[in-house]
Amino acid sequence: MSKFTKSILILLCCTVFQQVQAQKYKDIFALLEAKNYDTAIPMLRSYLSDKKKATEANPNLRMGLYYEELVAGYHLVKDSTAILEAADSSLKYLVIAKTLIDEKELKKNDEFYQMYYRRDLRTGDFGIKLSDVQLDLDNKIKATSNIVSNARQIYKNLYVINSNYTFCKSSYANIVKNHSQEKEFLVHAHKPQMDTLDLMITYMSDVRNAFNKVREAVSLTGVKGYSPELELKQIRSYGKDGLSEVNFYANDVEAWDYGTWAESSFKTIERDVLTLKQELVDFDKKLKAQGESMNGLATVRFETLNTKIDHSLIREMHDLDNNPLPEKLFNIQIGLNLFDFITKPLQNPRIEDEMDIDYQLEITDSLIHILDGIGKNAATLVEPYITVGKKKYASLVEGEYGGDFGLIKLRQKMETFVKTNKEIWEKKHQAVDLKSKWGVSVDGKDSLYLAPREDGVYATRYLSDFYTVATMKDDSSNTYVIGIDFKDKVDHGFIAKVNNARQIVWKEKITLKSFNYDKSDLLVYGAFVPAQSGMVTAYLYSVTEKPHHNMLAVSTDFSGKVKWINHIDAPRQPVQVKLNDIVKETIFYFVAEDKMDTIGPGEVAYKVIDRTGNVR
Numbered sequence: 001m002s003k004f005t006k007s008i009l010i011l012l013c014c015t016v017f018q019q020v021q022a023q024k025y026k027d028i029f030a031l032l033e034a035k036n037y038d039t040a041i042p043m044l045r046s047y048l049s050d051k052k053k054a055t056e057a058n059p060n061l062r063m064g065l066y067y068e069e070l071v072a073g074y075h076l077v078k079d080s081t082a083i084l085e086a087a088d089s090s091l092k093y094l095v096i097a098k099t100l101i102d103e104k105e106l107k108k109n110d111e112f113y114q115m116y117y118r119r120d121l122r123t124g125d126f127g128i129k130l131s132d133v134q135l136d137l138d139n140k141i142k143a144t145s146n147i148v149s150n151a152r153q154i155y156k157n158l159y160v161i162n163s164n165y166t167f168c169k170s171s172y173a174n175i176v177k178n179h180s181q182e183k184e185f186l187v188h189a190h191k192p193q194m195d196t197l198d199l200m201i202t203y204m205s206d207v208r209n210a211f212n213k214v215r216e217a218v219s220l221t222g223v224k225g226y227s228p229e230l231e232l233k234q235i236r237s238y239g240k241d242g243l244s245e246v247n248f249y250a251n252d253v254e255a256w257d258y259g260t261w262a263e264s265s266f267k268t269i270e271r272d273v274l275t276l277k278q279e280l281v282d283f284d285k286k287l288k289a290q291g292e293s294m295n296g297l298a299t300v301r302f303e304t305l306n307t308k309i310d311h312s313l314i315r316e317m318h319d320l321d322n323n324p325l326p327e328k329l330f331n332i333q334i335g336l337n338l339f340d341f342i343t344k345p346l347q348n349p350r351i352e353d354e355m356d357i358d359y360q361l362e363i364t365d366s367l368i369h370i371l372d373g374i375g376k377n378a379a380t381l382v383e384p385y386i387t388v389g390k391k392k393y394a395s396l397v398e399g400e401y402g403g404d405f406g407l408i409k410l411r412q413k414m415e416t417f418v419k420t421n422k423e424i425w426e427k428k429h430q431a432v433d434l435k436s437k438w439g440v441s442v443d444g445k446d447s448l449y450l451a452p453r454e455d456g457v458y459a460t461r462y463l464s465d466f467y468t469v470a471t472m473k474d475d476s477s478n479t480y481v482i483g484i485d486f487k488d489k490v491d492h493g494f495i496a497k498v499n500n501a502r503q504i505v506w507k508e509k510i511t512l513k514s515f516n517y518d519k520s521d522l523l524v525y526g527a528f529v530p531a532q533s534g535m536v537t538a539y540l541y542s543v544t545e546k547p548h549h550n551m552l553a554v555s556t557d558f559s560g561k562v563k564w565i566n567h568i569d570a571p572r573q574p575v576q577v578k579l580n581d582i583v584k585e586t587i588f589y590f591v592a593e594d595k596m597d598t599i600g601p602g603e604v605a606y607k608v609i610d611r612t613g614n615v616r
Contacts, residue, residue: 025059029112032062041066057100058112061137064093068140071147076218076226077249080155084148091144098137103130143222150217157210157217161248164203164210168258171196172235172242182238182265187320187392189269197262197269204259208232211253232257276316280326280396283313287333288400294340300347305337325389326396328377332414335374339421342367355501357436358477364429371422378414381407439479439498446504448481448496466494469540472528478505482526482538482554485509491519493540495554495562506560514567516549517542529586530579532611534558537586541573553588553609564613571604584611 028047031040044063048054067090074083106113106128116128116136175193179185185193211230218226230253235241242256287306294300309330317324341347342363350359386407390397401407439448452468465487472480477500485492493510517524523543531537537555544550551570555563568588576589586609591599599605608616 025053025056026111029058029062032066037066055100057097057105058109060093060100061097064090064097064140066090067093068144071144072223075249076151076154076221076223077158080151084151084155087144087147087151091141091148094137094141094144098134098141101130101133101137106130106133147221147223150221153217154214154221157213158248160210161207161214164207165246165248165255165258168200168203168207168262169242169246169256171200172256172258172261176239176243180239183320186265186269186273189265189273190394194266194269197266200262201259201266204257204262207255207259227251228253230255232260235261272316273320276313276320277393277395279313280317280393281400283310283330284326284333284396284400287330287337291333291337291340294337294344294347297346300341302341302347305341306334307338308334321392323385324392325385326393328380329396329401331377332374332410335370335377339367339370339374342370356477357432357502358500360432361429361436364425364432367425368422368429371418371425374414375418375422378411378418381411435502439481439496439502439504441504441507446487446507448483448498448504448507450479450481450498450502452483467522469524469526470528470538472536472538476500480528480536480538482510482528482540484512484522484524484540493552493554495536495538495556495560497536497558497560508556508560508562510552510554510562510565512552514549515540515542515552516544518544525573527574527577529574529577529588531555531586532579532581532584535563539568539574539577539588541570543573547571547604551588553586555613564609566609566613566615568607568615569604570607585609 025047028040028043031043034040041063044059044066048056048059048063053059067086070086071083071090074086076083110128113128113133116133117126118128118132119126120129175185179188189197208230211228215228218228228248228251232255233241234257242258242261244256246253246255248255283306290300290305309327314327317327343351345352350356351363354360383404386397386404390404390407397403397407401410437449437451439450440446446466447464448466449463449468450471452470466483466485468481468483470482474480479498481494481496481498483494485494491512493512493515494507495510496507497505499505517540521543524540525543526538526540528536528538532555534557535555536558537553539551539553541552542550547569549567549569551568551574552565553568554565557563570588571590574588574590575592578587578589579585580587588607588609589605590607591605596605610616
């Protein structure tokens with residue numbers, strides 16, 4: 001670039017600068033009065049940038065008023081940065097203007113202060129008074145100072161509100177995400193979750209306090225258009241409520257009350273959940289102690305054992321958990337305790353009494369059922385069930401079972417235990433079940449089949465020479481049998497008593513000489529019926545074409561002595577048999593009592609056998 005060119009550029013810049021410097025304030029003032037701020041404000045800033053003119057009163061005043069007007073147009077919260085910058089600037093220029101405006105300034109530049117031109121109420125004269133200007137500036141400075149100081153307080157508290165509320169909302173949303181049901185969260189809760197709830201309670205309390213401070217600060221600013229009110233809505237529907245967004249910049253703020261929800265949850269966990277978990281640990285220890293007590297030489301009373309989980313404990317578990325792991329563990333331990341008690345002769349001497357067939361039959365069936373229960377509960381101890389269960393019941397699973405690995409070992413141990421013992425007791429049950437169906441004489445020559453009907457089907461005629469028609473068991477586990485004896489050439493009926501060891505105590509023949517029955521079809525039925533004290537009474541009934549001697553009734557005492565035998569012409573098999581205990585009569589009804597009025601002339605509705613055996 002040549003020296004000539006440089007000289008020209010320097011000359012041009014100086015000319016422009018001189019033009020700006022020469023710019024008159026009254027021109028800028030006119031633009032300000034016309035509110036042509038886009039043009040006026042850049043010019044005013046340029047004007048005040050001149051050190052000589054920076055101390056002029058009215059330009060500073062007008063710049064302060066411009067920023068004051070900006071403050072009034074901003075939203076107190078949404079435009080937080082802008083409003084603070086504008087208020088700070090307004091305050092700066094207004095303070096400068098106040099120090100520069102005096103009587104001399106008002107007289108010299110009165111055209112710039114026409115906004116203060118008014119009538120003096122005391123003298124009635126019109127004019128501009130310095131006191132009016134100073135009072136107005138004092139008020140503006142005070143109002144702007146209030147905005148600056150209180151706006152910062154508002155923004156500080158709004159930050160606290162947003163930060164704390166965001167934490168609470170995120171914490172709640174995370175809980176909902178991880179736990180589809182509220183009770184699932186409660187049962188999972190441990191110290192970390194309770195710490196989070198405690199923070200939610202504190203933070204929501206801080207939100208309330210901070211919002212009250214915001215409302216108070218807003219009222220002190222004097223700014224219009226923002227008057228916040230906070231309504232906290234209760235979380236009533238877990239997983240639905242509490243997830244929507246909230247605008248804290250709105251006038252009417254509706255926010256979720258995470259604090260109340262967290263406080264309620266915290267109290268429930270502290271009062272119910274933690275108490276329950278300790279009760280579960282205590283109950284588990286109690287069950288294991290009962291099991292250990294049977295390993296020594298001391299006898300244990302059966303009534304001291306827990307044969308089932310306490311009802312209240314079951315209810316409390318299911319209130320919180322649809323499928324509680326402790327229930328499986330307790331049922332396994334209860335099953336083991338029952339199995340040990342039943343199978344150890346020291347605790348249960350009857351287990352060795354092989355002559356007590358009914359007990360052996362019942363107890364072997366019970367043991368198989370117990371083993372099935374242990375196996376069923378042990379089979380549930382798999383992933384992910386045990387991992388989830390450990391999280392819910394850490395103190396029980398970790399403290400009493402060695403964690404999830406300990407539960408896997410327990411399942412494997414129980415699988416072997418159940419398989420081994422089930423084979424043993426199923427074999428014993430089959431043997432006892434077979435033995436229970438036969439009554440055998442002491443010499444082994446006679447045998448009676450004691451299960452004449454199974455599932456409604458009669459046993460085959462050829463199982464034994466003694467065809468059983470009906471049986472009855474008394475309170476002492478003795479079985480009484482009535483049937484037909486095909487062992488001899490001449491058919492006989494028989495009535496017998498078989499004890500619990502399935503030995504035939506006595507067997508008495510009943511003559512069938514007059515009994516009308518078809519040996520080939522063998523449509524013979526019977527039953528034991530109510531009898532006089534010390535007696536046993538039964539009947540045989542044969543389906544025949546004609547009702548002649550087709551029914552036989554017999555009564556013996558408990559020693560087997562036959563008291564009477566009667567042949568009866570029965571129109572059909574009795575539908576009901578009653579004992580009139582007052583007159584000691586046995587009544588065989590062939591028609592139900594409520595159908596007696598349907599009997600036609602000559603039809604037999606019932607037969608009566610008196611105490612001596614006579615039929616009428």
